[in-house]
Amino acid sequence: MSRSIDDLIPSALQIRKEAAIKDAEAADKYARLAATAEAEKRALIERLSQPSGKSxxxxxxxxxxxxxxxxxxxxxxxxxxxxxxxxxxxxxxxxxxxxxxxxxxxxxxxxxxxxxxxxxxxxxxxxxxxxxxxxxxxxxxxxxxxxxxxx
Structure with a gap:
């Protein structure tokens, strides 16, 4: 066996760290999307609260x-x-x-x-x-x- 067992199977601690990083990245992505959606909603409400500009x-x-x-x-x-x-x-x-x-x-x-x-x-x-x-x-x-x- 040319690779050690540590190279093949990382420790449970390492796996938990990697999972936590992935979860944090997903949460960050969700937060960015939610913030973008909220900004778009605020802009739409602002536009709708103004006169249409139609004759x-x-x-x-x-x-x-x-x-x-x-x-x-x-x-x-x-x-x-x-x-x-x-x-x-x-x-x-x-x-x-x-x-x-x-x-x-x-x-x-x-x-x-x-x-x-x-x-x-x-x-x-x-x-x-x-x-x-x-x-x-x-x-x-x-x-x-x-x-x-x-x-």
Missing amino acids: EAEKVQLASSIIQRAVRSGLSEVQVYRFPNSLCTDKGRAINQQEKGWETTLTGIPAEIFQLWKDYLQPRGYRIGYQTIEYPGGMPGDIGITISWGE
């Missing part, structure tokens, strides 16, 4: 396209938007509790959608609904916006 005509055209596509599919309602509850000044509590005045808690694009409905769709008989649609860990999460026109 009134662009918003109306977009709403028309979404509604017409849903009608062609035989639907009488369509979810037009989904957003994190952090875009509400109360984290979506008023929406979740269906409190009067919940719309005043909206910011950014969700508020723009409500105003678009108020100005153009409500007078034409459309209804709007804001509802918590996700409960991660039992807590309110994302909110969906639905436009409906059926009975």
Whole structure:
């Protein structure tokens, strides 16, 4: 045997050290990925909390396209938007509790959608609904916006 037993079979201590190093590398990689994902989420929320930059005509055209596509599919309602509850000044509590005045808690694009409905769709008989649609860990999460026109 040209190699010693120590070369062939490392000690249990050495194996534990190598395993600990691998675990630390995996944890570090996970932490970097989580930090990147959190930064992307914060950037998205920041972007969504700002005005869309679309003109009134662009918003109306977009709403028309979404509604017409849903009608062609035989639907009488369509979810037009989904957003994190952090875009509400109360984290979506008023929406979740269906409190009067919940719309005043909206910011950014969700508020723009409500105003678009108020100005153009409500007078034409459309209804709007804001509802918590996700409960991660039992807590309110994302909110969906639905436009409906059926009975």
